[in-house]
Amino acid sequence: MANTILKANQIVASGLGVLEREIVLPRLVASDANVYFSQRSPSNDTVSLRIPGRTVARDYAWRNNRATPIVVDDLTEFKIDVKLDTHIYNAIELTDEELTLDIEDWTNQVSLPQARSIAERLEEKIADKISGETYPGGVIEIGTAFHTAAVEARRRLNVAHVPQAGRIMLVGTSVEAGILNDDQFKKYDQSGDNSALREATIGRVAGFTVVVSNSIAPDEAFAYHPSAFQAVYRAPQVPAGVAFGQAQSYAGLAMRWIRDYDAAFLRDRSVFSTFFGISTVKDPDDYTDSASTVSLQRAVKMALDVTP
Secondary structure, three states, X not given: OOOOOOOOOOOOOOOOOOOOOOOOHHHOOEOHHHHHHOOOOOHHHEEEEEEOOOOOOOOOOOOOOOOOOOOOOOOOOEEEEEEOOEEEEEEEEEEHHHHHHHOOOHHHXXXXXXXXXXXXXXXHHHHHHHHHOOOOOOOEEXXXXXXXXXXXHHHHHHHOOOXXXXXXXXXXXXXXXXHHOOOOOEEOOOOOOOOHHHHHEXXXXXXXXXXXXXXXXXXXXXXXXXXXXXXXXXXXXXXXXOOEEEEEEEOOEXXXXXXXXXXXXXXXXXXXXXXXXXXXXXXXXXXXXXXXXXXXXXXXXXXXXXXO
């Protein structure tokens, strides 16, 4: 493979902005397991997060003769496993000629595109997990009234006792267009820093913060609480044998950068990488049954056209 590096009598340093999608999904899913991977990895590179058990209170007959004993209930807890199982990387090699005569700005021409590629790959992985899941209860058809569909999504999450604070409505670009044309849509106060997430946040409706993403299908939307999906990230350790290595961060994502020289082929090598894993949180359908089936209850899928 060969690199394509532009050369001309004069190329303005600023250049044109690259056409690239915003990196927002890593901030829209939970990462509670990260702290458990901060040192050495747990057994089988897996952390089990506890889903607390539920139980039901009962009534004892008032001023009864105490001839009947109280009922003792069981308390059953459940868990979700989050496994670190993917090594995402990007490697670039530059010849002596390219490094000496072609590269003017290493950061903007080499390292930033590499780090960007890692972030985009993480975005794709999260989008694939959200889009590829099975959603009980079927898909809500959006039709021409987005607000009506959003209210139905809210109802389903409420019935499942999903926390109301922090709920997200992740929408594709075609769904976004319908939202912005909906008279009942309320503009969101975009206060805060000028981040990619803020720019992608287009408003609030039915208790959801609405965020557009180019990483999901244009005609799809997902209403969920961030705890519905648990991601874990970890930058690999810098090996002692490389000439240069350090921890880096791009779009709030930790990654490792190593750089060395391949003397056998007279070329410089730059490699960015990170570890990643993601799981869907599936709650028990019956908290009182330790053998209960589990299903995704913290998220709802919506679409512009639901085909039977």
